[in-house]
Amino acid sequence: MHQTPRITNDPQVNQEAVVAARNALSCGRLKELQDSVEKPVTLRRFWKNLTGAVSRTNLRIPDDPFEAEREFCGS
Incomplete structure (x- = not known):
């Protein structure tokens, strides 16, 4: 089984969420x-920033990192 390396030693931090x-x-x-x-x-x-500004302004990111991963990565 593959183990995820620890991001921090803080036990309050959910490593998988990070x-x-x-x-x-x-x-x-x-x-x-x-x-x-x-x-x-x-x-x-510059052109990509200009033409994408409205869609990025309206971008909403879920609070739940697992939900965000599913939404943006499709997994």
Whole structure:
């Protein structure tokens, strides 16, 4: 069985939830949101940011990291 490495030693933190949240950030519209603020601004990135602004403004992310992972990663 594969064990998930511990993110923190804090017993209050659900390690699986942290992994699910990080995975959600790498998928679909959440990845595009991350890219819109982290990628260098090229002409292409500027255009994508401009044309995607409304949909990103309306983006809602579930509080539950497992639900967010299912929604954005399709798993």
